[in-house]
Amino acid sequence: xxxxxxxxxxxxxxxxxxxxxxxxxxxxxxxxxxxxxxxxxxxxxxxxxxxxxxxxxxxxxxxxxxxxxxxxxxxxxxxxxxxxxxxxxxxxxxxxxxxxxxxxxxxxxxxxxxxxxxxxxxxxxxxxxxxxxxxxxxxxxxx
Amino acid sequence: xxxxxxxxxxxxxxxxxxxxxxxxxxxxxxxxxxxxxxxxxxxxxxxxxxxxxxxxxxxxxxxxxxxxxxxxxxxxxxxxxxxxxxxxxxxxxxxxxxxxxxxxxxxxxxxxxxxxxxxxxxxxxxxxxxxxxxxxxxxxxxxxxxxxxxxxxxxxxxxxxxxxxxxxxxxxxxxxxxxxxxxxxxxxxxxxxxxxxxxxxxxxxxxxxxxxxxxxxxxxxxxxxxxxxxxxxxxxxxxxxxxxxxxxxxxxxxxxxxxxxxxxxxxxxxxxxxxxxxxxxxxxxxxxxxxxxxxxxxxxxxxxxxxxxxxxxxxxxxxxxxxxxxxxxx
Numbered sequence: 001x002x003x004x005x006x007x008x009x010x011x012x013x014x015x016x017x018x019x020x021x022x023x024x025x026x027x028x029x030x031x032x033x034x035x036x037x038x039x040x041x042x043x044x045x046x047x048x049x050x051x052x053x054x055x056x057x058x059x060x061x062x063x064x065x066x067x068x069x070x071x072x073x074x075x076x077x078x079x080x081x082x083x084x085x086x087x088x089x090x091x092x093x094x095x096x097x098x099x100x101x102x103x104x105x106x107x108x109x110x111x112x113x114x115x116x117x118x119x120x121x122x123x124x125x126x127x128x129x130x131x132x133x134x135x136x137x138x139x140x141x142x143x
Numbered sequence: 144x145x146x147x148x149x150x151x152x153x154x155x156x157x158x159x160x161x162x163x164x165x166x167x168x169x170x171x172x173x174x175x176x177x178x179x180x181x182x183x184x185x186x187x188x189x190x191x192x193x194x195x196x197x198x199x200x201x202x203x204x205x206x207x208x209x210x211x212x213x214x215x216x217x218x219x220x221x222x223x224x225x226x227x228x229x230x231x232x233x234x235x236x237x238x239x240x241x242x243x244x245x246x247x248x249x250x251x252x253x254x255x256x257x258x259x260x261x262x263x264x265x266x267x268x269x270x271x272x273x274x275x276x277x278x279x280x281x282x283x284x285x286x287x288x289x290x291x292x293x294x295x296x297x298x299x300x301x302x303x304x305x306x307x308x309x310x311x312x313x314x315x316x317x318x319x320x321x322x323x324x325x326x327x328x329x330x331x332x333x334x335x336x337x338x339x340x341x342x343x344x345x346x347x348x349x350x351x352x353x354x355x356x357x358x359x360x361x362x363x364x365x366x367x368x369x370x371x372x373x374x375x376x377x378x379x380x381x382x383x384x385x386x387x388x389x390x391x392x393x394x395x396x397x398x399x400x401x402x403x404x405x406x407x408x409x410x411x412x413x414x415x416x417x418x419x420x421x422x423x424x425x426x427x428x429x430x431x432x433x434x435x436x437x438x439x440x441x442x443x444x445x446x447x448x449x450x451x452x453x454x455x456x457x458x459x460x461x462x463x464x465x466x467x468x469x470x471x472x473x
Contacts, residue, residue, distance in 0.1 A: 004200030010193035038183040040174070043190050048369035051204060051377040054197070078202035078377040 008054055008080065009140045011043035015053035015077065019070050019106070021060030024126040025087040029057055032129045039133060050076040055136075061089040061096045062104030070106070071113055082118045082139055083110055086132065088125040118143070157233035159226060166389030167191040169425060173392065176429045191389065195382050203378030208272030217267030218376070218383040224259035225387050229394040231256070235323040236397075236407045236417075249322050250298060253398065257294075257353065260387060261287045264362075264372050267384075271375035279371025282440045283362040286352055289447040290359075294349040296455035300342035301402045303462040304333035323401060334403040336472050338461035343403045345451045345458075350395045351428055352443070354388070358435040359443055396424040 016029055032039045033046060047053055050073045062070055074083065085106040088094035093105050103109065110117045122135040152158055170191040178185025205211055231253055265283050268276040302321065333339030352359035363371040373384055400406060400420045407417025438446065465473030 003196065007193050007196035007200055011190065011197045013194075035181055035183045038178070038185075040178060040186050041184050043186055043193055049374045051375055052373075052381060054201070076204070078204050080201070 005080075005143050009143065011045075012054045012082070012136065012140065013045050013047045013052055014055045014057050014084075015047055015050045015073070017050075017056050017058045017070060017073050019058055019060040019066035019090070019104070020063035020101075021087065021089060025059035025090075028126040028129055029059065029086060029132065032132055037129045037133065039136075042136075044136070050074075051078065053077045053081065055082040055084055057084045057086050058090050058106045059086045061093045061099070061102045062106055062109050063101045064103050065101075067103050067109050070109055074110055074113065074117070080118070080143075082120060082143075083107075084132075084135065084139070085119060085121045087127055088123055091121045091123045094125065153230065158230050162226065162229045162233075162390050162393055163386055166386070166391075166393045167195065169392040170389050172422075172425060173429055173432075176426065177433055180430075180433045191385075195385055198377075198382035198385065199379050201378040203380055206272055206375050209375065210270040210272070213266055213270035214375075215380065217263045217270065218380050218387065221260040221263030221267075222383050222387045222390075224256050224263070225390045225394055228253060228256040229390055229397070231323070232394055232397050232401060235401060250302070251321075253323065254295065254298065257395070257398070258287070258291065260391060261353065264384075267376070268372035268374075273375050275368045275374045276372055278368050279362045279364075279374070282364075283372055285440050285444055286359060286361060289444040290349040290352045290451075293345050293447050293451040293455055296452070296459060297342040297346040297349070298402065300338050300455070300458050300462045301333050303459070303466055304336065304339055306466055332403070332405045336462075336465065338458040338465065338473060339403060341454055341458040341461075343399070345455055346399055346403070347424070347427060347431075348451065349447075350399060351431055352447075353395055354391055354428065356428060356432040358431075358438045360437060361440050361443060364437060392425070396421055396428065399424050 016026065018026055030046075031037065032044070050056070054077075056073060056077060058070065060066070074081070083106065085091045089096060090104070090106045093099075093102050096102050107119045107121075110119060118139070120135055120139040122132050124131055127135075154160065168188075168191075171186065171188055174190065175185040205214060231249060235249070261283060265280050265287075268283070269280045334343045348359075355363055363373060368374070373381065376384060397407075400417065404420045407414060407421070461473050465471065
C-alpha cells in the first residue's frame with residue numbers, strides 16, 4: 001500500500017463546513033469528539049483551517065450563498081481530500097428539495113469543479129455519531 | 144573520523160533524529176494526558192508520527208497572495224534554530240566538562256535561539272497574506288514582547304544563584320559563570336531557594352507562552368481566528384512547523400531543568416532522575432494548559448508586565464541579598 005494513503009488513514013484531520021444546515025448535524029459532528037465516542041483514538045482531529053484538512057465534513061443543503069464558499073473551501077484543501085456529505089440535506093437536499101434558495105446537493109457542487117472528487121454519504125436527520133464513525137471507516141477502507 | 148563523529152552527533156544522537164523522536168513522544172504525552180483529563184482514551188503512541196508522515200505526503204499549497212520565499216524559508220529557519228538550541232542543551236547535559244563543546248556566554252546564545260522560532264512564526268504568517276494570519280501575527284508580536292523580559296529576568300536570578308553557590312565574588316570569576324556548562328557543572332538547584340522558586344514559576348509561564356499552550360495560545364486561537372499564524376500552511380511546510388513545535392516541547396522544558404533543577408547528567412541514576420524532572424515540568428505545563436481558559440491578548444500583556452515583572456524584580460533583589468549575605472535559601 002502507498003505510504004501516503006496509509007498515513008492518511010491513520011490521521012484524518014477534519015474540517016467542518018456548514019452550508020446552510022439547521023445546526024442539528026453540526027451538534028452530532030461535535031458529539032463524535034466527546035468522551036463517549038472520542039474519535040481522537042483513531043487520529044481524527046477537528047482543525048480550524050481547510051489548509052490543514054484531509055476531510056471536509058459538509059452539513060446542510062447547499063444554499064445559493066454558501067455554494068461559492070463550499071467551492072472555495074474545497075479548492076483550499078490540499079489533495080488528497082475526502083468530502084463527507086453529512087445528513088439527509090447534504091446527501092440529497094432532503095425536505096428542502098426544489099427550494100428557491102437551494103442549489104445543492106453537495107456532490108453536485110463539488111463535481112462541477114472536480115469530477116474525480118472522493119465523496120462519501122452519511123444519511124440521517126441527523127445521522128448518529130455511530131453512523132458517522134462507520135461512514136469514515138468505510139470510506140478510509142475504500143481509499 | 145572527527146567529521147563523522149560530529150555529523151553523528153548533529154544528525155542522529157543526540158541531534159536531529161533523537162530529538163525529533165523524543166519530541167513526537169512528548170507530543171503524544173501532551174495529547175494523552177489531555178485526553179485522560181477529559182476522561183477520554185486518547186490517541187495511540189505513534190499518532191504524532193502518523194500526523195507528520197501524512198502531512199509530508201500531502202500536497203503543499205502556497206497562496207497566491209503569499210511572499211513565496213519568506214513563506215517557504217520561515218519554517219526552515221525556525222526548525223533549524225530549535226534544533227541548534229536542543230543540540231546546545233544536549234551538549235551541556237551530556238558533556239559539561241567538555242571544553243571544546245562549551246563557550247563563555249552560551250546562555251545568551253540560547254536566549255537568542257529561543258526567540259528565533261517566534262520570529263520565524265511571525266515572518267511566515269505575515270508572509271502568507273491572510274487576514275486571519277495577520278491578526279495572529281500581531282498577537283504573536285505582542286506576546287513575545289510581553290514574556291521575553293520576564294524570561295530574561297528569571298535567567299538573571301539563576302546566574303546570581305550560580306555565583307552564590309560558587310562562593311566567589313570577584314568580577315573576573317563571576318563572568319566565568321555566564322555559561323550553561325558552568326551552571327550545570329556544580330549541579331545547582333536554584334529552585335530550592337525563594338527567589339529561584341519565584342523565577343521558576345515565572346519562567347514556566349513564559350515557556351507556556353512560548354509553546355503556544357492555553358492560556359497563552361492567543362496567536363493560534365482556533366475558535367476565533369481559525370489557527371491564526373499557521374492558517375495558510377499545508378503539507379510538508381506544516382509538517383516542518385509541527386516538528387518544530389515537537390522539538391520545542393523537548394528543548395524548552397529541558398532548558399528549565401538545566402537552569403533550575405541541576406540538569407540531567409550522564410550516569411544511569413541521574414538520567415532516570417533527570418527524566419523524572421523533565422516529565423514533571425511537562426506535566427505541570429499540560430495541567431496549566433488544561434485547567435485554564437484562553438486569555439485575551441491585553442490580559443496576557445498585563446499579566447506578564449504588571450504581575451510577573453515586579454515579582455521577578457523582587458526575586459532579583461532577594462537573590463542579590465542572598466549572595467551578599469551568603470544565604471543560599473533567599
